[in-house]
Amino acid sequence: MNPFEYQRVSSTEEAIRHIGAPIGTHGAKFLGGGTNLIDLMKLDVECPSVLVDITRLELTKVEPTANGGLMVGALVRNSNLANDPHVIEKYPLLSQALLSGASPQLRNMATTGGNLLQRTRCYYFTDTAFPACNKRVPGSGCAAIQGFNRIHAILGQTDHGPTSGESCIATNPSDMNVALTALGATIHVQSAHGKRSIPIADFHRLPGSTPQLDTNLKPGELITAVELPVSRFAKNSWYLKVRDRQSYAFALVSVAIGLEMDGNTILSAGMALGGVAHKPWRSLEAEQELAGAPATRQSIEKAADLALEGAKGYEHNVFKIQLAKQSIMRALTLAARGTTAGREA
Numbered sequence: 001m002n003p004f005e006y007q008r009v010s011s012t013e014e015a016i017r018h019i020g021a022p023i024g025t026h027g028a029k030f031l032g033g034g035t036n037l038i039d040l041m042k043l044d045v046e047c048p049s050v051l052v053d054i055t056r057l058e059l060t061k062v063e064p065t066a067n068g069g070l071m072v073g074a075l076v077r078n079s080n081l082a083n084d085p086h087v088i089e090k091y092p093l094l095s096q097a098l099l100s101g102a103s104p105q106l107r108n109m110a111t112t113g114g115n116l117l118q119r120t121r122c123y124y125f126t127d128t129a130f131p132a133c134n135k136r137v138p139g140s141g142c143a144a145i146q147g148f149n150r151i152h153a154i155l156g157q158t159d160h161g162p163t164s165g166e167s168c169i170a171t172n173p174s175d176m177n178v179a180l181t182a183l184g185a186t187i188h189v190q191s192a193h194g195k196r197s198i199p200i201a202d203f204h205r206l207p208g209s210t211p212q213l214d215t216n217l218k219p220g221e222l223i224t225a226v227e228l229p230v231s232r233f234a235k236n237s238w239y240l241k242v243r244d245r246q247s248y249a250f251a252l253v254s255v256a257i258g259l260e261m262d263g264n265t266i267l268s269a270g271m272a273l274g275g276v277a278h279k280p281w282r283s284l285e286a287e288q289e290l291a292g293a294p295a296t297r298q299s300i301e302k303a304a305d306l307a308l309e310g311a312k313g314y315e316h317n318v319f320k321i322q323l324a325k326q327s328i329m330r331a332l333t334l335a336a337r338g339t340t341a342g343r344e345a
């Protein structure tokens, strides 16, 4: 682990002033719960020269907004968010996704902002003994394409060969991000250049030719809050996570579904997949197919097929394509039955 300077700040302005140098491997980094960043520093994957501890900032509230949505401070811990009464009542999908992640101890530490920015669990990224990783060392290649790629992407990946310097088949490992995508959240950020808001669909990136960049956050930007729109899916939602162990494991495939229903007719749908792409994967085609359709096996199957259109597997993860289809069908069936009914199923 490399030496670094530690700075504790007590206001947003102070945090932005202290981050100064561009965020990056050797620049300054904000410190949230530290459950991802500190691990990566111990592994020499991340080597910031300065850590700006933001945990004293007053970004810890969960508050209804004037337009009927919910504003979540960037430092709200994952456990507090999952158990917040507003979230349980209006956004049970988010609560369910958060509670499926990590362990109680980790959720007590992990923050909303840090969860948004957690990095991939690709084995070759987290182990510096492997020289080829375009995300860790841009231009070095991708060990996963020809290697053990069981947890890797089946959608949205670039694949130009291991030596092209622009390939990455890593996945975004977060559960929370998948639910936030299905719910259509907005990320609020602030920097020395002012404030801006980013729809979550534009926040995380596909790898393209810059797999070292996970998000469209600019250098020096602090995430201050996550805003949820008016709740539409409280009565009919489901988060399904498929993993190797029931706890303490990342998703092989996960599905976040929210449905707005009138009887057995789906009026509108929000749907995102986790564990399958470099970013939470939203399928607008599947959502459009579901809008106005009856909640029947036929329409559910069609939506699942549409969501996986163009999917491509590798030696060890081709099973994920069928797994994702089946998971979508199950999650849609449970969501259509009703959030409470589904939980009891």
Ligand SMILES: Cc1cc2nc3c(=O)[nH]c(=O)nc-3n(C[C@H](O)[C@H](O)[C@H](O)COP(=O)(O)OP(=O)(O)OC[C@H]3O[C@@H](n4cnc5c(N)ncnc54)[C@H](O)[C@@H]3O)c2cc1C
Pocket (backbone or CB within 6 Å): 029, 030, 031, 032, 033, 034, 035, 036, 037, 038, 039, 054, 074, 075, 100, 101, 102, 103, 106, 109, 110, 111, 112, 113, 114, 115, 116, 117, 118, 173, 174, 175, 176, 221, 222, 223, 224, 248, 249, 250, 251
């Ligand atoms: C054993 C284990 C199992 C896990 N299992 C799961 C799981 O099943 N599902 C799941 O979703 N997650 C899982 N996680 C990951 C966990 O959810 C993340 O580590 C956590 O959410 C990161 O939040 P943090 O506040 O600790 O982030 P930190 O580690 O503090 O920071 C992460 C990154 O975000 C940046 N950052 C933090 N806050 C801000 C901000 N406000 N503005 C700008 N930048 C910021 C930091 O600079 C850093 O780059 C697991 C982790 C471990 C160790």
Ligand code: SF4
Pocket (backbone or CB within 6 Å): 120, 122, 123, 124, 125, 132, 133, 134, 135, 136, 141, 142, 143, 144, 145, 167, 168, 169, 170, 211
């Ligand atoms: S998949 Fe991405 S993170 Fe994993 S080795 Fe390849 S370039 Fe690195």
